[in-house]
Every structure is written in structure tokens, then in C-alpha cells.
Amino acid sequence: MQAVFPQVTKSALTYEVIAQCSTSKARASNMTLPHGLVETPMFMPVATQASLKGLTPEQLEELGCKICLNNTYHLGLKPGKDVLDAIGGAHKLQSWSRNILTDSGGFQMVSLLKLATITEEGVRFLSPHDGTPMLLTPEHSIELQNSIGSDIIMQLDDVVHTLTTGPRVEEAMRRSIRWLDRCIAANKNPDRQNLFAIIQGGLDLDLRRTCCIEMSKRDTPGIAIGGLSGGEAKEQFCEVHVLIIPDNSSVNYCTDLLPRNKPIYVMGVGYAEDMLVSVALGVDIFDCVYPTRTARFGNAITAKGVLNLRNKCFATDYGPVEQGCTCPICTPKANGGMGITRSLIHHLAAKETSGAHMLTLHNVHYQLNLMREARQAIIRDEFPAFVKNFFCTLHGGDKKKFPKWAVEALRTVNIDLLAMAEE
Amino acid sequence: MASAPPPSVVPLPAFRILHTQAHTVARLGLFSPSAVSRGKPSVSVIPTPNFILPTSRGTIPHITPDNARKHVDVSAVFVSLEDFVDKNALKSPVAQSNRTIRDYISLLPPLSDPDHQIPIFLSPRRSCPVPTSQPNSDNTISIVTNDGFRQLPISDYFTLISQLKDEDTVILAPVDLPLLISAKPPANKPWKHIGGNRVRKMVTRNELWSVSTLKKLAGQNPVIVPLLPGISVAEQAPYLDSILNVEESTRVNGGHARRGIDGINVQELSSPFIPESYEPVENGYDQQQQTTSSRTVDFGHLPSGFNDILRLNLAYQSGPHDVIAAIERGHDLVCGDWITATTDAGVAFTFGIAGNSVSTIGEKSDIGISLWETELYAADLTALSEECECYTCKNHHRAYVAHLLAAKEMLAWTLLQIHNIHTVNRFMSAIRDAIKQDKFIEIAAEFRSKYFPHMQGVTPGGGPRVRGYQVKLAGSVTGKKLNESPFQNFSNDD
Numbered sequence: 001m002q003a004v005f006p007q008v009t010k011s012a013l014t015y016e017v018i019a020q021c022s023t024s025k026a027r028a029s030n031m032t033l034p035h036g037l038v039e040t041p042m043f044m045p046v047a048t049q050a051s052l053k054g055l056t057p058e059q060l061e062e063l064g065c066k067i068c069l070n071n072t073y074h075l076g077l078k079p080g081k082d083v084l085d086a087i088g089g090a091h092k093l094q095s096w097s098r099n100i101l102t103d104s105g106g107f108q109m110v111s112l113l114k115l116a117t118i119t120e121e122g123v124r125f126l127s128p129h130d131g132t133p134m135l136l137t138p139e140h141s142i143e144l145q146n147s148i149g150s151d152i153i154m155q156l157d158d159v160v161h162t163l164t165t166g167p168r169v170e171e172a173m174r175r176s177i178r179w180l181d182r183c184i185a186a187n188k189n190p191d192r193q194n195l196f197a198i199i200q201g202g203l204d205l206d207l208r209r210t211c212c213i214e215m216s217k218r219d220t221p222g223i224a225i226g227g228l229s230g231g232e233a234k235e236q237f238c239e240v241h242v243l244i245i246p247d248n249s250s251v252n253y254c255t256d257l258l259p260r261n262k263p264i265y266v267m268g269v270g271y272a273e274d275m276l277v278s279v280a281l282g283v284d285i286f287d288c289v290y291p292t293r294t295a296r297f298g299n300a301i302t303a304k305g306v307l308n309l310r311n312k313c314f315a316t317d318y319g320p321v322e323q324g325c326t327c328p329i330c331t332p333k334a335n336g337g338m339g340i341t342r343s344l345i346h347h348l349a350a351k352e353t354s355g356a357h358m359l360t361l362h363n364v365h366y367q368l369n370l371m372r373e374a375r376q377a378i379i380r381d382e383f384p385a386f387v388k389n390f391f392c393t394l395h396g397g398d399k400k401k402f403p404k405w406a407v408e409a410l411r412t413v414n415i416d417l418l419a420m421a422e423e
Numbered sequence: 424m425a426s427a428p429p430p431s432v433v434p435l436p437a438f439r440i441l442h443t444q445a446h447t448v449a450r451l452g453l454f455s456p457s458a459v460s461r462g463k464p465s466v467s468v469i470p471t472p473n474f475i476l477p478t479s480r481g482t483i484p485h486i487t488p489d490n491a492r493k494h495v496d497v498s499a500v501f502v503s504l505e506d507f508v509d510k511n512a513l514k515s516p517v518a519q520s521n522r523t524i525r526d527y528i529s530l531l532p533p534l535s536d537p538d539h540q541i542p543i544f545l546s547p548r549r550s551c552p553v554p555t556s557q558p559n560s561d562n563t564i565s566i567v568t569n570d571g572f573r574q575l576p577i578s579d580y581f582t583l584i585s586q587l588k589d590e591d592t593v594i595l596a597p598v599d600l601p602l603l604i605s606a607k608p609p610a611n612k613p614w615k616h617i618g619g620n621r622v623r624k625m626v627t628r629n630e631l632w633s634v635s636t637l638k639k640l641a642g643q644n645p646v647i648v649p650l651l652p653g654i655s656v657a658e659q660a661p662y663l664d665s666i667l668n669v670e671e672s673t674r675v676n677g678g679h680a681r682r683g684i685d686g687i688n689v690q691e692l693s694s695p696f697i698p699e700s701y702e703p704v705e706n707g708y709d710q711q712q713q714t715t716s717s718r719t720v721d722f723g724h725l726p727s728g729f730n731d732i733l734r735l736n737l738a739y740q741s742g743p744h745d746v747i748a749a750i751e752r753g754h755d756l757v758c759g760d761w762i763t764a765t766t767d768a769g770v771a772f773t774f775g776i777a778g779n780s781v782s783t784i785g786e787k788s789d790i791g792i793s794l795w796e797t798e799l800y801a802a803d804l805t806a807l808s809e810e811c812e813c814y815t816c817k818n819h820h821r822a823y824v825a826h827l828l829a830a831k832e833m834l835a836w837t838l839l840q841i842h843n844i845h846t847v848n849r850f851m852s853a854i855r856d857a858i859k860q861d862k863f864i865e866i867a868a869e870f871r872s873k874y875f876p877h878m879q880g881v882t883p884g885g886g887p888r889v890r891g892y893q894v895k896l897a898g899s900v901t902g903k904k905l906n907e908s909p910f911q912n913f914s915n916d917d
Contacts, residue, residue: 049832050823050830051830051834053832053834054833055834058814058818059489078829078830083802086802087804093823094823095818095819095820316520318520318522328489338488340488340529341527343516344529346516347480347507347517348481348482352480352482352484354482358487361487
């Protein structure tokens, strides 16, 4: 007997693949959302509490950011649903006229709160303010996201740690499907807020398969692959992306099973290597707190690796944070930039807030620019060479240093990192 | 790095009085640091009365250079070398950089005027320095660095200055002040008495330091020397005599002997304030004796040698009322530490003066609002203050800043700082206009009748995470943690 389930009838998103890599599964697409066009592959910086850690919306716009992430959990606490309704949504709160994506709040529940129990109803937890018992249901999460008014909203899913095994994984996967249905029913604004499903299933490929098939039937405007970024080792991450036997890869598997005419989003992935490999496997959008968080610790992300500018050796390094970088702080003064030196960042890091802001500008630029360059490479059908170049630069040309998980993952989509590096 | 200009260039004094008003010592002026080396005024001028923005480790607190040049009208900045040197001044990163300080800290000209080099006031110590526990010597000044208390050799100071300055830099002579044990003088003794020996030493040592600074640098850059606080004018007469008579002996040229001193700096004897709890500070020392103090020195009663030079007030002002009072006593420039302190307290200025204030007839108002009052401003979509056209007020609203503060987001202080500096700029500009129109006395009285000097119905809140220099070092070791933990472990266990 066919189960009856709600289908999404309206979508506030158009998605068009404009170029496909002829070797791998990478694609470049245009995604039009209510607050403007987003060109993928795309990285979304995380403005957790409606602010990107010290940057003004103007600075974020000037970096070319078209979509950022706000956290439902945090905004639900401060300023809260009532204030958001009174003001008219998060766009008006932070004066951001471009796109916003919100997560469901489920992940924060489980990761931030010491005791959160998951029931069929929803997530039970104790309020961090005063300890009163509260319940986050799929309906309540969508209601909050409706108040926030974000362009892409995420379903509440039952998240389990990727390395969990046993019946809990299947329970979580099936419950996520049921919660997706409840979320679809609860969405008051399908004409301007796009609800994305989140594929669960841990590392079990059969469960992932079932989830992909079922959730695809709901025909949501976009799909996310969840349960993958809880800090698991890269090998497992890629097992879900790809197993040693190429046919049994997981994200690879998922992207093979998912409709190709919808955006695919992998949540919580932000290391450059991870993003590029995922792009090769067919992923379109990413989010991560990593670049902004690591900036505040004095770390600069560069093509040659992450530099901890608090290290003494940078005290007398008067070069830019990254030679040749075109971000606002690395661009020389003569070219209209700020011409900030490593020495100055060393001088300011962890001592002045403006030092953190400067590195945040650089790191966010790095991430956005990497995705822009990946997109251009796909359009020119030169993506494999781009990936090879990236790994070469990152590891100083030494292919023995290329991470095994990346080499194998890329092999499943016909990019042989080692072979090409020999040329 | 500027060097002495050729003898054919006749140096100009940096400061020029444009207008004076009867019955008041307040005056309108123009300070052009590069006039000294160029022999003519340039575009990089400071109209006075005005304020100097203090920097912290070379940055305007909370403002990155791109925001500064687009959204903040900076008339001048104050840079202290103790922010840059640690163990060995001449081996510090800034000393080895081969750049001017302007270049090193990326102080950029405003976008609207790329030729305008913002004047930099260079000094060994910060404008509101942390009191040190170690005394100075004839050759060294005690400073507070990243590595703790250090002695900076005066000769190193001069060496560094010559590497770091350019023609738009103003040099402050090192000032020798007696060691103080407590931040506030005891209640029964408004002025902690400086012993005779120390007075003598203070006079001779400052004479040594100020005269050296003048002799080394007055030919190239404006030099500002101190008026010695805490002692009477009579007691420091030998000192005043010396500094007023240093001439640019290298530049005597057909009768154009120029007096070397370009400015005088008045500051507090007692520890310049770092407000402990970010609250506005009550000032009021009873003047028993005729000692000089930034709060009481009245240039109407000082030797006439101080008439036509720049008068800088580096003491901590607690707000616009103090600033007006300083201008009334003849000061041309005040320091702006109070602006950053207000920003850090989560307060947005809403005051105005003369033409640009919103008039509420009859009632007195507060000079600002505290955005920590979350319930009050939670859904308030109006600008921080009416009629303000700063970046913050044009693009954001009270609800957002209140939210950011409650969420402890750094952007709160960035937006507040942009707004507060803008408000004070408008204030100063209106004061200059009033002096020009001989209306200063009236607008000062009107301002006092309109605003309370300290926030009444307002509770300033906690500031951003305290770090580094913001921690008062000398003598205040309390067990209390200065930064609250932002996240607590929330446990279900009982």
C-alpha cells in the first residue's frame, strides 16, 4: 500500500545547472531565491546571532556574500519570536537585504544542552535561562523559522552522531522522514521560504538509500545531507561520501540517488579540502563556523595552509597575510586596500577586536573566493586541474602528503589526484 | 620619515588663532602639523576646538581601517609607543619595520579626501595611562607594556620617533610625574601633597626632557610639552622659562627665529582615569592651592607665552559638559577616551548643541541612552538618535544594537563607536561655529540647562570582554574575574 504523504506544491526557488564537469559530478548552477541570485558552488558564512562576528552587513556584502546562515536556536532565545514578529523578520533586524538560511535548531539542542532527550513529539530540553522544561517540535521549529523569515529553512531532523550504530540509527532516519512531513505541513510561507529535507541514516548505505528515496518523493525545493559533520574522522566522513569500494559510497551514493535538478547542501562542512572534494561529488552549498571562529583565534586561512599569526615568527613579518590575496586587508594601500601586515595582525590578535574583524574579512573572503574559482573552473571544464592545483599548493607539491581519504574519494569520480600530480 | 627641511623653507608655527570672542578665553583655531616642515599650511589640518581619538595598539577601538575611512570623521589620533614596545624598544617589530607609524598601523586618509593625512600625536604613554609602580629616572620613563612594567630610555624614545614620524606627526615630550600609590587622593587631602624634593626633581627632570625634545625636533615637527600638574605656576617658573625660550636655533633666518614650542599639554596629576565599572566618573577636586590641574587651569591667568600656541587637555573628560568647561578655560584640543568608554558601556550619545539639537523645552535630558535596556528597545526601529546621519543611524536601528548587546556580539560596539564619534564631531563643529559667531557663551549655558552631566535614569551595562590594557594593573589585584563566562554548563543534575 502506498503511504500518503504531503507534497510540496510551491517553491520559492529556481535552480538551473549551467555547467557540468565532464569528468566528475561537479556542477555550476544558478539558484534564485527570494532575496536574490546565488551562484553555486557557494559557501555560506555563519552569522549565528544575526551578526557575522564584528562585520557590518556592508562589509559582508562587499565580500560578495549572497547568503549567510542564522541560527534558529540562538535567535529564538535572543531576540525571541515575539520581537522578530514585531520587527518583521531577521532581514529587517540585521538590515541584510540578501539571502538567509536558517537551520532547525535541532543540532544546537543536542550539542549545546547537557540534557536533551528526543521523543517522537520533539526534542525535550531545559531552558538555558531558567531551567523550565521545554519542547522543540517540528511545528515549533518551523514556526520560529517562519518568524525569522529566512529564504531557506531546514526541517527538524533527528540527529545522531555519525559513528552511532545499532537500531538508533534507523529509528532516527525514519523519524526524520515523519518529522519532514510535519514540517512541510507546518510551513506557513512556502511561497517565500524554501524548506529543505535532511537525509539521515548514519553510515548505513541501505538506510541512506531508503531515506533518499522517501525524502525525494516529498519534492522539497532542496535537499541537505546531514549527520556528517559532528567531528568524525575524515575517513568516516568520506565513507559516507565514498567507501573503499567505489560503488558503495555514501554521499556519492546519495548524490547519485537524489534528483539532479535540486540544490544539494552538506551542513557544517567548511574546510577547504572537504568542500572541494564534496563539490567533485556533486554538492552545491556549504556552511561552517570554522573560518570566522578560527579568525578570532588569530588563524589565517591561506592556500598554503592555516597560519597562526600569534606565533612569534610573524611579529617581524611585514608581508601581507597572504601574498596575492585580493581581500580588503591584503590588497595593498596603493590599490585601495588596507595593506595590513602579518606583523600588525600579530600585534593585535586576541588583544583588539578590530584585529579579529580584519582576519574575519580575510578568512571569509578566502572561502567565498575558493568557491567562486571552483565555479569558474567547472564552467571552463577545467575542474580536475583546479582540484589538483589546490592540493599541490596546499601540500607544497608533495603528493605523499595528499590525504588518503581525498585521493580515494576523488578517484570515485574519475579524478586521480596522484596520477595528475606526476605530470 | 621627515628630516629637517632645507634652510630656504621658512617654518611656520603649527597653530594659528582664527577668531577670539570677548569675555571668554575660548578661541577658534587651526592646527597644521606639516606647516612646521613645509613652511605653509596643508590640507591636513585640525580645526579647533576639537578632540583627538585615542588608539589602542594602533587601532581606533572597534573600528577597522576600511570602516574608519568611510564612516568615521577622524580629526586626529593619539598613538602611544608603550603599545608597541616590549623588552627592547629598538628591537620591537615596529622599530624593525622600516615604516612610519602611519604606514604600520594602516591609518588611511578618508575616502573623500585621499590627500588628507590624519595628524598623529605620538607620545611615550597612553592618553589615560595606567599608573606604574616604578619610578622614572633622569634617563628613563616608566611604561606599561605587554610584558609588564618597563623602563623606556628617553634616548630610545627619540630614536624611535625619528624613524616613525612623518610630517603630519605631532610629538609629545615625555612627562615626568611623581609615583602615586592610590588612584584617588584621600578624601581629606584633595591634593596629595608632593614633597619638596620631588617637586624640585620634577621641575628639573621635565626641563631636561622637554628642552631635549624641543631641541631635537622643533625644526621638523610640532612639539607639545607639559604644564606641570600638582604644583603652582611659581614653583615651575624655571621650567616654564626654559621651554618658552627654546628657539629653533637651526632655523634662525633673517629674523625668522621661531619659538620652538608649538603646544602645551595639561593633564591630571592623580592617576588618569580608567573607570572601574564603565560608569561616568564624578570629578571635583577642591582646589585648595593654586596648583595647576587640567580641571582648573585657566589660560587667562597664565603667562602670555601660552597664548598663541596649541593647548591640549589630555585628562579624562567624563562627558560633553567637561569638554565645554575645558574649552571655556581656553583649551583647544581634548582627548576622546570618554567616547570609547561610553561606547564600551553600551551607551549611545543623543545630545546636541546649538543648531543641531532636538529641543525639548523646559525639561532636562540625559546625554545618551543605554541600549542595554533590552525590553525598552527590543522592537524600536528608530535610529540611535534622531536626525543623526551616521552610518549606524542610516542603516540600522535601536532594536538591532540592543539585540547585539544582549547577545554580546562585537558588532554592537562597532556600530555604537561609529555613532558616538559622529555625535561628538557634530558637537565640536557646532561649538566652532558658535565661537565664530560670538555665540559660544550662550550655547554653553543653553547646553548646561538642557542636559544632565551624568546619566540619570540610565544604567550603563557591562562592556566588551576586557583584555590586555583595559585591566588596571597597579595595585588592583582582586580575586574577581573580569570577564564573565559567556556560556555556563547547564546541567540537569541536582
